[in-house]
Amino acid sequence: MKISAFTNFVCPVEGLSLLRSANSLHCVKGHNFDVAREGYCNLLLVQQKKTLNPGDNKEMVAARGRFLGGGHFTRIADKLFEIVGTIVAESKGSGHLRIVDAGCGEGYYLDQLRKRAVDSNFSATLELAGFDISKWALKAAAKRSTDIAWAVAGNRQLPFAAGSINLILSMFGFADWESFKTVLAKNGQVLLVDPGPDHLIELRKIIYPTVNVSPLPPASKAIASGFILQREESLKFSISLKNSSQIQDLLAMTPHAFRITAKARKELEALKHLTVTVDVVFRILRVDN
Ligand SMILES: C[S@@+](CC[C@H](N)C(=O)[O-])C[C@H]1O[C@@H](n2cnc3c(N)ncnc32)[C@H](O)[C@@H]1O
Ligand SMILES: [Zn+2]
Structure with missing residues (x-):
């Protein structure tokens, strides 16, 4: 596959095309965004910010970068590429697909997709963009590749023209179905990746006195917004963490880090090995437009 960086960001205020000048992007109405x-580029509007630095903080981003860089979740990246390959193959004749990673974090999965696509023999061209509400995430992601366009932006005010995107990836993120629907092209799809019920169960058993089964987030919101669930696949495997820093990084990149008690934290800090279950569910939803 050929890869090119997405070039058509639009102004998140009113959707006009953004033009590049020196170190900024601007629309003809005079809205300016720094590169x-x-x-x-920073396409997040001040009124979208509930805090000064929304989204994952610097430490979470760094922990996720170290952990994913250790290759523990390579099989998730493999599965992602396998599914995107199927979508490309099914997109009969459309040789050019715009793919956006919504809530891309520090860019691991989108960059892994890019690398696998470059090495594959599909003839399609993928135009790639990744965005996240966290500027820390983008600082890390932008270093990964210049063949991907990167932006700080929020799921609620997407910087893409209506009907222009073929596939949105939403991996362990916060899908906004109404916004997704607006920017998707005819028959556009969302690849939704969520933790399954047993995800990191061994870690959760140390953190919580009783482990609640975490049900898969229902697709009902998506369906209410006009999406059709087309396919669902699970991926389950075990990983073996062999030192304390890997265990600490895994904790730090999850929301469990905010909920852990001092006692459980101590217990976890003493651990040198941990085998954890990775349980991930991939769902493909197609917009019915
Ligand atoms: C669990 S992380 C997943 C990151 C990445 N997709 C991955 O799997 O490595 C969730 C991400 O969603 C981002 N996020 C939170 N609220 C968001 C919003 N409203 N719009 C876009 N991104 C958001 C966070 O900053 C964080 O990077
Ligand atoms: Zn504007």
Whole structure:
């Protein structure tokens, strides 16, 4: 596959095309957005920010980067590419697909997709963009590849023209179905990746006195917004963490880090090995437009 960086961001205020000048993007109505030194653009509106630095903080982003960089979740990236390959193959004749990673974090999965696509023999061209509400995430992501366009932006005000995107990836994120629907092209799809019921169960058993089964988030909101669930696949495997820093990084990249008691934290800090279950569910939803 050929890869190209997405070029058509639109102004998140009213949706007009953004034009590039020196170190910023602007629309004809005079809205200006900075392009950071690292190469990502900042398309997040002040009124979208509930806090000064929304989204994952610097430490969470760094922990996720170290952990994913250790290759523990390579099989998730493999599965992602397998499914995207199927979508490309099924998109009969459409040789050019715009793919956006919504809530891309520090860019691991989108960059893994890019690498696998470059090495594959599909003839399609993938135009790629990743965005996240966390500027820390983007600072890290933008270093991964200049063949991907990177932006700080929120799921609620997407910087893409209506009907322009073929596939949205929403991995362990916060899908906004109404916004997704607006920017998706005819028969556009969302690949939704969520933790399954047994995800990191061994870690959760240390953290919580009683482990609640975490049911898969229902697809009902998506369906209410006009999406059709087309396919669902689970991926389950075990990983073996062999030192304390890997265990600490895994904790730090999850929301469990905010909920853990001092006692459980101590217990976890003493651990040198941990085998954990990875349980992930991939769902493909197609917009009925
Ligand atoms: C669990 S992380 C997953 C990151 C990445 N998809 C991955 O799997 O490595 C969730 C991400 O969603 C981002 N996020 C939270 N609220 C968001 C919003 N409203 N719009 C876009 N991204 C958001 C966070 O900053 C964080 O990077
Ligand atoms: Zn504007």
